[in-house]
Amino acid sequence: MKRIICSLILSVCALVLSAGPVCIIPQPAEVVVGQGCFHLNASTVYVVDFDDPKVEYALEFFNGVAEDLFGTGLSCEKSARRNAIRISKDETIAEEGYVLEVDSKMIGISASSPSGVYYAFQSLRQMVPAEALGGYKVVDVDIQCALIKDEPKMKYRGFLMDVGRHFFDVDEIKTLIDVAAMHKMNIFHWHLTEDQGWRIDIRKYPLLAKVGSVRAKSQVVGTHHVHGIGYDGVPYGPFFYTQDQIRDVVKYAEKNFVTVIPEVDMPGHSLSALAAYPHLGCVGKDYKVREKWGIADEVMCIGKETTFEFAEDVMEEILELFPSKYIHIGGDECPRTAWKTCPHCQARMKAEGFETEAQLQTYFNHRMEALLKKHGRVMIGWDEVLEGGVSPSTIVMSWRGTEGGIAAANAGNDVIMTPHQFCYVNGRQSSNLAKEPPLGTRHPSRPHHRPLDKVYMYDPFDGVPESQHKHIIGLQVCLWTEHVKIMPHALYMTLPRLSALAETGWSLAPKDFDRYLVSLENLCKYYKFYEYPYSRSYWRDNGLDF
Ligand code: ACM
Ligand code: ZN
Secondary structure, three states: OHHHHHHHHHHOOOEEEOOOOOOOOOOOOEEEEEEEEEEEOOOOEEEEEOOOOOHHHHHHHHHHHHHHHHOOOOEEOOOOOOOEEEEEEOOOOOOOOEEEEEOOOEEEEEEOOHHHHHHHHHHHHHHOOHHHOOOOOEEEEEEEEEEEEEOOOOOEEEEEEEOOOOOOOHHHHHHHHHHHHHOOOOEEEEEOEEOOEEOEOOOOOHHHHHOOOOEOOOEOOOOOOOOOOOEOOOOEOOOOEOHHHHHHHHHHHHHOOOEEEEEEEEOOOOHHHHHHOHHHEOOOOOOOOOOOOOOOOOOEOOOOHHHHHHHHHHHHHHHHHOOOOEEEEEOOOOOOHHHHHOHHHHHHHHHHOOOOOHHHHHHHHHHHHHHHHHOOOEEEEEHHHHOOOOOOOOEEEEOOOOHHHHHHHHOOOOEEEOOHHHHEOOOEOOOOHHHOOOOOOOOOOOOOEOOHHHHHHOOOOOOOOHHHHHHEEEEEEEEOOOOOOOHHHHHHHHOOHHHHHHHHHHOOOOOOHHHHHHHHHHHHHHHHHOOOOOOOHHHHHOOOOO
16 A cells, blocks of 8 residues: 555656665675765666576565666666676675675676675665655666675574464565565574474375364463463464475575575474374373463473484475575473383483483484484574583574573584574563563563663673684574464564664674664665564654654
8 A cells, every 4th residue: 555655656756866874784894985876777787797597586686676666677788888787706705795886887796605796785775765665656766875895794694483383374484584684684494393383294294284283272362371371262273384385485585595494393392293193292192282382291202213203204304395504403491201201211211321311302312413414414403402412513592591502602512692582572672561562471580571772782792702702603583473473563573673683693893773773764664665564662662753
């Protein structure tokens, strides 16, 4: 609707929109503002001197922007002396980095990789005055002359989406990938399985989708066990992705230089799998897909060899679908109570000489890791995988705080930081509860208040000895969806905090919250154009007029 109104207004007269300031999030490493402007218009052409088919993805992306401006994409020419975007290869530029040079005649983009070209175009989009988007009758868009040199600080910049608690369809997932890519995030961590729902079709185990993706009712959003849980009484599901849909998402992500990392959470958080195939549990019967949030005691049996057959079969199909080097096996929040009384688990402990049930989980992790290694992949696990010992090649995702990540880095493991205090964007962003969506997040052990400025100031290297900084390979924003049922709410929780963490993960420039806030006000205009709901809590809570 907004686009229609915009185009109606703008169709009255053809417009020339003048350049805005250079406000880009994440802040580029170096920006030198020049004199004058480049006039981008429908006759601007690409001149590509970069022999790699993936450069086409970057052009496709910017053609989407051109279509929003002029109603048409830009074409390619072999050469041009003016009014061109010249793309060339420069091996001296870091992986994913770029140089973007705007002068009055030409825009030059240099990079060593197609992803660098893509990120240059992402930056260029933020130099297009947001008011021009959706105009369709704009003839000239002024882009401020500038020289920008940029490259990422961290190689892993992730965004996790939990589709287990609530399901988000393929189009919604693609929108989340667009949002991640807009902020130069390069990983989409797809949390595909949960106690409350198994969301991916596995050919060899059809009941995972048929039975495991449906729950009889759901805990009401905003209720918490401390205050009393309510249920909605409404069946939820079947909701799952077919393998063709998964392939479609993986391809879409690749075109936006985002790698999809699948997570199959085992041996805990797997009640939906037990409901479909009860032999996977210690008791072997009477499981149902979980209807409330929290942690289930019913977990996979580590004693039975059939559990490993299942895990290996599932992984084989996962590896076929997801080409990512990293594969996440979960490993978090796995109660060991069922293992204590299970004859199979106890027999395994005796046979392996284990003294504690924790070693059963380590045993499971090691077998999964060996399987992944055999296929040339690398295992990621939540920081619980540290308990009982972890092999040096496992990547540890530190979520319960930073302690796990620091310990892992000290032990020589690579680490992705996602401490919930800063990186879990399902936590409320305002001190004003009355004005926030109901989040059910008043558990005394988790204050869950993560305002924008606190999130922005998070430093993933904090507390990590300098000698181990090399092991902190990245950070991740996580959106858990127990209390997030629909897409507008998902975006509202994510934005703008994702932009703060994206800047932390990408930017080599020193942190500056005031500068970031100015750029964010510009970025919010793009959020508005793309109809991404975002939270204004920070401005409201601080009495700022925005
Ligand atoms: C987690 O939040 N349980 C990884
Ligand atoms: Zn067992």
